[in-house]
Amino acid sequence: MTLYFVFAAIMIGLNYLIQKLNELVIEPFICQNFGVNDFLHIFYCSxxxxxxxxxxxxxxxxxxxxxxxxxxxxxxxxxxxxxKLKETSLEFIKYFGFAILTTIENIGIQFLLRNYLNTPLEISVIIALSIGYLTKFFIDRKFVFITENGE
Incomplete structure (x- = not known):
């Protein structure tokens, strides 16, 4: 369980880095150069x-x-x-099926914290991802990476 949360902490850092890169580099580039496109403006630049x-x-x-x-x-x-491809594929499908649920949880919490409580990005990312990774650990242990003894 310790390694899971060490990797989760690293992923939180990576997640934050990607979001900051988006905020400081990608979003200004896309919106300045392609923001006249209605689709991009509505779904990315707005x-x-x-x-x-x-x-x-x-x-x-x-x-x-x-x-x-x-x-x-x-x-x-x-x-x-x-x-084996079959087993890994099945695990991958289950993992990402549950990841969709916890992603909705993560993004929903972050969205609420940012838009309704005006929480700084750094704090909202840490709170949302910590809750999401904790939820994901128990789901993965129970339903995705099942060992011979059922744990």
Whole structure:
């Protein structure tokens, strides 16, 4: 369990780094150069009624970190040595099915903290991802990376 949370802390840092990169580099570039495109303006550059660049940055950051975390969890945390495509594919599908639920939880918490409580990005990321990773650990242990003895 300790390794899980060490990796979760690293993923929180990576998530924050990706979101800051989006905020400081990617969003200004896209919105200045392509913001006249109605689709991009509405779904990425708009800040009214909600901060869409932040929401999209959060979604991308969570997606990237979940892919990395899947492999860390499978092979290091839960010590699964099975590399057969069928088993790994099934684990991957279950992992990302549950990841969708915890991603909604993460992004929802972060969205509420930022838009309704005006919580700074750094604090909202830490709170939302900590809750999400704790939820994800128990789900993964119970339903995704099942060992021979059922744990």
């Amino acid at each position: 800040t009214y009624p909600f901060d869409m660049p932040e929401l999209m940055g959060s979604i991308v950051a969570v997606g990237i970190t979940y892919i990395i975390k899947f492999f860390l969890d499978k092979y290091i945390v839960f010590k699964k040595t099975e590399t």
